[in-house]
Amino acid sequence: MNASLCSMCAFAKSSIGRKIIVAVTGLALVLFLAGHLTGNLLIFAGRDAFNDYAQFLHEVFHGAGVWIARIGLLACFVAHVWFTILLTRENKTARKKYAHQATVQAPKSSLIMIWSGLTILAFIIFHLLHFTVKAGTDYASFMQVMPDGSERHDAWKMVIVGFSNPLVAIFYIIAMTLLCSHLSHGVASIFQTLGLRSKKTAGPINVLSRIYAIVIYLGFISIPLAILLFGFGCEACK
Amino acid sequence: MPLLNLTLKVWRQENAKSEGRIETYEAKEIPTSASFLEMIDIVNERLIQDGEEPIHFDHDCREGICGMCSMTINGVPHSKERGITTCQLHMRKFSDGETIWIEPFRANAFPVVKDLVVNRSSFDRIIAAGGYISVRTGSAPDAHAIQIPKPDADAAFDAAACIGCGACVAACKNASAMLFVSAKASHLNHLPQGQAEKDQRVLGMVRQMDEEGFGNCTNQFECEAVCPKEISASHIAKLNRDYLAASARDSVS
Ligand code: SF4
Ligand code: FES
Numbered sequence: 025m026n027a028s029l030c031s032m033c034a035f036a037k038s039s040i041g042r043k044i045i046v047a048v049t050g051l052a053l054v055l056f057l058a059g060h061l062t063g064n065l066l067i068f069a070g071r072d073a074f075n076d077y078a079q080f081l082h083e084v085f086h087g088a089g090v091w092i093a094r095i096g097l098l099a100c101f102v103a104h105v106w107f108t109i110l111l112t113r114e115n116k117t118a119r120k121k122y123a124h125q126a127t128v129q130a131p132k133s134s135l136i137m138i139w140s141g142l143t144i145l146a147f148i149i150f151h152l153l154h155f156t157v158k159a160g161t162d163y164a165s166f167m168q169v170m171p172d173g174s175e176r177h178d179a180w181k182m183v184i185v186g187f188s189n190p191l192v193a194i195f196y197i198i199a200m201t202l203l204c205s206h207l208s209h210g211v212a213s214i215f216q217t218l219g220l221r222s223k224k225t226a227g228p229i230n231v232l233s234r235i236y237a238i239v240i241y242l243g244f245i246s247i248p249l250a251i252l253l254f255g256f257g258c259e260a261c262k
Numbered sequence: 263m264p265l266l267n268l269t270l271k272v273w274r275q276e277n278a279k280s281e282g283r284i285e286t287y288e289a290k291e292i293p294t295s296a297s298f299l300e301m302i303d304i305v306n307e308r309l310i311q312d313g314e315e316p317i318h319f320d321h322d323c324r325e326g327i328c329g330m331c332s333m334t335i336n337g338v339p340h341s342k343e344r345g346i347t348t349c350q351l352h353m354r355k356f357s358d359g360e361t362i363w364i365e366p367f368r369a370n371a372f373p374v375v376k377d378l379v380v381n382r383s384s385f386d387r388i389i390a391a392g393g394y395i396s397v398r399t400g401s402a403p404d405a406h407a408i409q410i411p412k413p414d415a416d417a418a419f420d421a422a423a424c425i426g427c428g429a430c431v432a433a434c435k436n437a438s439a440m441l442f443v444s445a446k447a448s449h450l451n452h453l454p455q456g457q458a459e460k461d462q463r464v465l466g467m468v469r470q471m472d473e474e475g476f477g478n479c480t481n482q483f484e485c486e487a488v489c490p491k492e493i494s495a496s497h498i499a500k501l502n503r504d505y506l507a508a509s510a511r512d513s514v515s
Contacts, residue, residue: 219503
């Protein structure tokens, strides 16, 4: 038992072990994004569909489901950020700079991973305060009256009102652009770090990674763009 | 024969402890048929004639097999030409009037000894930590005593082409030694003779790599682009896989 604990901590201290932790937590977050996007796109299906979905999320396992997901995601997120910061700090000190610097084939997105990542971190904190905690807003008072006269939280209206603020929408779009960049290198990296990339699969993995990043990007920005540019759902703002 | 007049920006450093600096030299009338190292030889002869200290650099075979000629040319180890070492680089690849930056391989795990000469004994310690197989010495075994499937033999051979030059480390933004370590581990891990000590090898070599102060791989594959032996980064994927398996087996044993 002691020996196995010891080899676990050796793993978490080694460069490859920490990278594998970053890859596995990254994979969890990547899959979460796909689910989150699918749910969000229900906004275009209308107020009822979107609020049904929001209500469903809050009622799975008598309300425990959403907390299990939140705690799991938070753990992945913290581990992902923590280990990347450790690795990046080591990488910065592993060498001096060349007087004449050159890059042969590293993609731009791979060179700014820490910066795209930290911007996404800042965004997520804002995003949670904005839509989950609803700090400094009256979103919690938005109610949808059901045909039977009962009331439920109107998440649909919250999103429409939230994104009608151009500053919020612009910050959101900037963050999604960096997320797209982060994913285009990150998704491919998961395969390499978990040892699933070979000479044959390298090409398809790169393509898959880029396509995934673009789908996530277009999917997420479609919502603020629809609200801001095309006035989608704006009868709710009044 | 066409002659080139070049400007060299060369890293000069007295010893491991001193601060280095870039110095400028004119390299006049260099024949295009010269190799890059011969170009430095010519410049050095003139420096010696003028009573100056020649530029110190490492070299040995001058035919791309020993891996000694470590230097970074215009920011790229062994120059931007693919699949060659510095000693295999010809001056015809440069044009008249060009400025060439020449620096040592940069990594804290490769301390500068003097000018362009670096100490790469960290690589030797990684090999000593697992880059070997234990065999009984004595009379040579029959060549066909252990059969090796062709794909394994080919993969092992690809990895075995690594000459330990260190260009992968020098090119990596994080000074990571993953391409070298993965090539050396993959070479033996692909062969039946390497199986007995496989886990011990992978864990030992990675531990030593980390202790030497190399950085962590961020999958940018700069290493693959500069490797004179064109070792594929798929060996790194294999090392990651083998390391995960070895750690798992180690924790349950
Ligand atoms: S992997 Fe390539 S670049 Fe790295 S030490 Fe071996 S031969 Fe040199
Ligand atoms: S001097 Fe031997 S490889 Fe260049």
